[in-house]
Amino acid sequence: MLRLSKLADYGSQVMAYMARDGDVHSASEVATGLGMAAPTVSKILKMLARENLVASVLGAKGGYMLARHPSEISIAEIINAMDGPISITECSSTSTCARESFCSTRSNWQGINHIILDVLEKVNLAEMIAPKPQVVDVNAIRSRGILV
Amino acid sequence: MLRLSKLADYGSQVMAYMARDGDVHSASEVATGLGMAAPTVSKILKMLARENLVASVLGAKGGYMLARHPSEISIAEIINAMDGPISITECSSTSTCARESFCSTRSNWQGINHIILDVLEKVNLAEMIAPKPQVVDVNAIRSRGILV
DNA sequence: ACCAACTTGGACTAAACTAGTCCTAGTTAA
DNA sequence: TTAACTAGGACTAGTTTAGTCCAAGTTGGT
Numbered sequence: 001m002l003r004l005s006k007l008a009d010y011g012s013q014v015m016a017y018m019a020r021d022g023d024v025h026s027a028s029e030v031a032t033g034l035g036m037a038a039p040t041v042s043k044i045l046k047m048l049a050r051e052n053l054v055a056s057v058l059g060a061k062g063g064y065m066l067a068r069h070p071s072e073i074s075i076a077e078i079i080n081a082m083d084g085p086i087s088i089t090e091c092s093s094t095s096t097c098a099r100e101s102f103c104s105t106r107s108n109w110q111g112i113n114h115i116i117l118d119v120l121e122k123v124n125l126a127e128m129i130a131p132k133p134q135v136v137d138v139n140a141i142r143s144r145g146i147l148v
Numbered sequence: 149m150l151r152l153s154k155l156a157d158y159g160s161q162v163m164a165y166m167a168r169d170g171d172v173h174s175a176s177e178v179a180t181g182l183g184m185a186a187p188t189v190s191k192i193l194k195m196l197a198r199e200n201l202v203a204s205v206l207g208a209k210g211g212y213m214l215a216r217h218p219s220e221i222s223i224a225e226i227i228n229a230m231d232g233p234i235s236i237t238e239c240s241s242t243s244t245c246a247r248e249s250f251c252s253t254r255s256n257w258q259g260i261n262h263i264i265l266d267v268l269e270k271v272n273l274a275e276m277i278a279p280k281p282q283v284v285d286v287n288a289i290r291s292r293g294i295l296v
Numbered sequence: 297a298c299c300a301a302c303t304t305g306g307a308c309t310a311a312a313c314t315a316g317t318c319c320t321a322g323t324t325a326a
Numbered sequence: 327t328t329a330a331c332t333a334g335g336a337c338t339a340g341t342t343t344a345g346t347c348c349a350a351g352t353t354g355g356t
Contacts, residue, residue, distance in 0.1 A: 040315075058324060059330075060330040060331060061330075108271070190303085204304080205353090206302070207302060207353020
């Protein structure tokens with residue numbers, strides 16, 4: 001399924017919600033605003049705070065706010081904060097693979113992984129919350145070779 | 149983690165193994181060749197056969213062989229056979245999302261998903277087994293906008 | 297005709313992961 | 327000093343995933 005975890009999905013929604021203004025939002029406010037369970041949103045915001053994607057304001061009237069401008073936060077960072085390093089195959093990162101010698105396909109997987117990572121790094125929050133749905137220019141990529 | 153399932157990973161290895169020649173391979177032969185558990189390889193081959201990526205030969209001296217030429221089998225097909233439809237977010241497909249009205253980010257996720265799918269469709273088995281690791285031309289993509 | 301080798305399909309189990317909840321401690325504004 | 331909030335971690339329940347096993351059908355060789 002090659003899918004994002006639900007948490008990462010939620011994380012992007014929470015970030016998108018906060019990106020609409022620069023205010024401080026409490027976890028419960030975000031939860032009601034998005035129709036999600038409060039403890040879940042709280043957990044997500046904690047994870048995002050740990051990776052410095054949101055800044056926390058302690059105490060009464062506290063909450064969370066984006067740590068940077070939406071245009072400076074990439075989707076890749078959000079996924080990374082929620083799910084850890086983005087890598088399509090298990091040993092495409094630095095971890096050693098017991099079956100390494102058999103895996104002649106490895107380096108090609110790494111190449112594919114690289115492209116996906118690149119796409120995700122290229123899209124930022126500001127683009128994601130653009131009210132008018134943006135269309136992907138697939139042809140620009142389709143017209144070029146992936147592996148050269 | 150945005151990751152492939154282990155089964156899909158194994159699937160690509162099995163397909164790559166078989167792509168090296170046009171012969172019929174028994175499940176156990178592939179298993180020993182790749183150093184994987186025999187029942188697991190058998191299960192994978194069954195899944196690949198159900199999606200017509202490999203053809204099965206019944207009886208003694210039977211086994212499996214690629215259904216098509218390696219250059220006509222895309223990585224996307226293999227992932228699809230093992231993990232089902234490739235979609236990065238849960239409701240990027242046709243399924244209805246209860247929180248649809250809140251998800252202004254949806255269509256952009258779909259765009260990202262589309263690109264990833266496109267990349268995976270563009271890479272075929274023949275390219276994956278190329279002995280010399282192929283290098284991805286990331287810059288070709290980086291130089292262009294993702295969302296237009 | 298028979299046997300051995302092999303696939304097919306499904307059921308099944310065990311383990312891992314994920315989502316989601318809850319609790320205690322610490323911080324701040326009023 | 328109290329109410330409103332975050333911080334951090336432990337915990338549970340549910341789902342998914344990997345992997346095993348078995349009974350049945352098919353084919354090639356002898």
